[in-house]
Amino acid sequence: MENTKVELKLENVSKSFAKIETDEVTHALTSVTTTMESGEFISLVGPSGCGKSTMLRLIAGLINPTTGKLTVNGEEIEKPAPDRGMMFQKATLFPWLTVKDNIAFSLKMQGKLKGNEDKVENMIKVIGLENFREDYPAQLSGGMAQRVALVRSLINEPPILLLDEPLGALDAFTRMNMQDEILKIWQEKQQLAVMVTHDVDEAIYMGTRVLVMDAHPGRVIADIPIDLPFPRDRGSREFVEYRIDILNKLHFAGKGAKE
Amino acid sequence: MANATDTKDLQNLTRKQLLELERKKKTKLQLWADLIIFFLPFLGGLVAVLEYKLIPDNSRNANPFVYEYFLYILMAAYAVYSVVSMITLNKGNRDMIDKQRYRAPLFTALFLLFAGYDYLTLKTGILTQPFVPCLNFIANAFWRERETILECTIHTLYLLFLGYFIGCILGLITGITCGYSKRCRYWVDPIIKFLGPIPTSTWIPIIMVVASSLFGGAVFIIALGSWFATTVASMTGIAHVDKDYFEAARTLGATNRQLVFQVAIPHAMPNIFAGLTQAMSSSCTAIMIAEMLGVKSGLGWYMNWSKSWAAYDSMFAALFVICIIFTVVTKSLEAVKRHMLRWQIGVEK
Numbered sequence: 029m030e031n032t033k034v035e036l037k038l039e040n041v042s043k044s045f046a047k048i049e050t051d052e053v054t055h056a057l058t059s060v061t062t063t064m065e066s067g068e069f070i071s072l073v074g075p076s077g078c079g080k081s082t083m084l085r086l087i088a089g090l091i092n093p094t095t096g097k098l099t100v101n102g103e104e105i106e107k108p109a110p111d112r113g114m115m116f117q118k119a120t121l122f123p124w125l126t127v128k129d130n131i132a133f134s135l136k137m138q139g140k141l142k143g144n145e146d147k148v149e150n151m152i153k154v155i156g157l158e159n160f161r162e163d164y165p166a167q168l169s170g171g172m173a174q175r176v177a178l179v180r181s182l183i184n185e186p187p188i189l190l191l192d193e194p195l196g197a198l199d200a201f202t203r204m205n206m207q208d209e210i211l212k213i214w215q216e217k218q219q220l221a222v223m224v225t226h227d228v229d230e231a232i233y234m235g236t237r238v239l240v241m242d243a244h245p246g247r248v249i250a251d252i253p254i255d256l257p258f259p260r261d262r263g264s265r266e267f268v269e270y271r272i273d274i275l276n277k278l279h280f281a282g283k284g285a286k287e
Numbered sequence: 288m289a290n291a292t293d294t295k296d297l298q299n300l301t302r303k304q305l306l307e308l309e310r311k312k313k314t315k316l317q318l319w320a321d322l323i324i325f326f327l328p329f330l331g332g333l334v335a336v337l338e339y340k341l342i343p344d345n346s347r348n349a350n351p352f353v354y355e356y357f358l359y360i361l362m363a364a365y366a367v368y369s370v371v372s373m374i375t376l377n378k379g380n381r382d383m384i385d386k387q388r389y390r391a392p393l394f395t396a397l398f399l400l401f402a403g404y405d406y407l408t409l410k411t412g413i414l415t416q417p418f419v420p421c422l423n424f425i426a427n428a429f430w431r432e433r434e435t436i437l438e439c440t441i442h443t444l445y446l447l448f449l450g451y452f453i454g455c456i457l458g459l460i461t462g463i464t465c466g467y468s469k470r471c472r473y474w475v476d477p478i479i480k481f482l483g484p485i486p487t488s489t490w491i492p493i494i495m496v497v498a499s500s501l502f503g504g505a506v507f508i509i510a511l512g513s514w515f516a517t518t519v520a521s522m523t524g525i526a527h528v529d530k531d532y533f534e535a536a537r538t539l540g541a542t543n544r545q546l547v548f549q550v551a552i553p554h555a556m557p558n559i560f561a562g563l564t565q566a567m568s569s570s571c572t573a574i575m576i577a578e579m580l581g582v583k584s585g586l587g588w589y590m591n592w593s594k595s596w597a598a599y600d601s602m603f604a605a606l607f608v609i610c611i612i613f614t615v616v617t618k619s620l621e622a623v624k625r626h627m628l629r630w631q632i633g634v635e636k
Binding site for chain 1: 545553
């Protein structure tokens with residue numbers, strides 16, 4: 029599966045939600061058309077309500093579009109599948125399973141656990157939690173839990189990795205460490221990674237392309253390729269220019285910017 | 288101890304060694320107090336024996352040695368317990384001896400309670416004989432009636448577990464299905480709302496009229512109570528599974544069936560166990576009422592039957608047996624629960 033090349037296409041995708049109490053309709057995402065390919069790291073960045081999470085959940089297949097079409101290699105996305113691994117903001121580790129069993133969950137669900145125990149062991153090694161193998165999630169710190177959640181979604185070697193603000197709940201230092209860890213895995217496997225974040229720095233630091241999104245209605249307002257070699261320097265002039273550019277597009281630039 | 292604090296050793300410190308290291312040193316006085324408290328139950332036992340042997344009886348007493356031996360057996364049991372604790376302490380495990388030290392005052396109080404009860408009944412008759420029989424009478428009755436009591440105990444346990452398991456299994460099935468399927472809840476909810484508030488014992492007179500066998504009727508009543516408790520608990524448990532877990536499981540390739548068995552049910556386990564515990568307590572109540580009112584065997588029946596023969600000593604003996612078996616049953620259920628829910632340690636603060 030490792031070398032599977034994928035092409036993810038969004039054609040005119042819109043998603044609206046009916047509000048529960050009033051008769052109004054929220055337009056979470058309006059007519060997005062874009063193509064993403066293996067080897068890309070796409071950052072979706074924007075203020076809350078811009079539809080970035082909706083877009084990710086559409087790709088995951090957790091929800092279906094109101095209009096438009098999402099396809100992977102020409103095949104329409106209808107429901108979640110293990111070849112589109114997803115990591116959530118909350119680790120959502122199953123509290124009744126040990127670290128090992130959480131990581132093995134996906135293999136077990138597909139009846140592929142037998143003969144693949146070494147894969148699980150390998151994942152435990154990747155995140156350095158050998159001593160916590162038999163522990164339950166309640167005993168883990170936030171950073172450890174997110175690491176387990178990361179490898180849990182990677183165990184199938186999914187050609188598409190979806191990250192829904194995976195580092196949002198972590199402290200600044202754990203967060204920076206995890207950014208590098210995720211990048212390392214992505215560079216090794218060359219999957220297509222799509223990450224939602226509200227942190228512009230994180231979007232630029234990790235992404236090969238940043239889709240800037242805005243709210244009311246939710247839409248993509250810019251598609252910016254980040255042309256910087258990895259590992260990136262958060263303090264470099266180019267980096268800062270990208271940041272100013274993106275913040276400008278979101279009307280958040282500092283004093284002097286007019287629009 | 289000072290050597291163990293070397294930084295080199297500190298790296299390989301086990302949890303137990305750490306606790307040992309950080310324990311507050313007890314003063315000499317505290318150590319002596321611990322030692323005395325540890326042996327206090329023997330003193331309590333001695334008081335009970337002396338009270339029994341030295342104070343003259345106020346009323347007739349038969350086979351006086353039975354109660355005396357009973358006290359000796361209890362003291363011997365405590366002695367065995369102490370020896371085992373000390374052996375484990377010698378092997379470096381403090382847990383057992385600490386627990387025994389913690390419980391020692393209670394054991395002492397138990398002996399003193401025996402002495403006090405004996406004083407109020409046999410020695411002074413403040414509690415009138417034979418209506419509140421002295422412990423020696425109860426112990427004698429237990430020994431005399433051991434075969435009948437054993438038979439009744441087996442019958443009670445059989446009835447209890449038969450009804451309990453039937454009720455719980457059906458309750459789990461309805462509860463889980465209803466927790467998961469809205470259509471099923473639509474039909475079952477009214478039944479629960481309507482029948483729920485009625486205590487199961489209300490059914491007993493009706494069952495006595497309608498049922499062809501009282502045994503079957505009793506099973507039905509016990510099962511009904513258990514069914515109700517397990518259904519409600521597992522239904523709430525399943526209906527309140529965090530939807531994030533379902534989403535995570537779906538992206539990991541779980542099928543609908545797997546969502547039920549691998550996510551919803553394990554997640555609802557704490558609720559389910561709460562239901563099982565409640566079912567057990569309702570079953571215990573129901574079985575006693577059933578046996579006292581209709582069923583012609585079992586400990587509840589035996590108590591009632593003894594009463595009608597004015598055999599108050601047998602009645603009390605059966606009461607103690609009931610006490611013991613219900614405690615054992617509840618404790619076993621608790622142990623199963625603790626084992627199954629060990630992942631919860633640290634979840635509940």
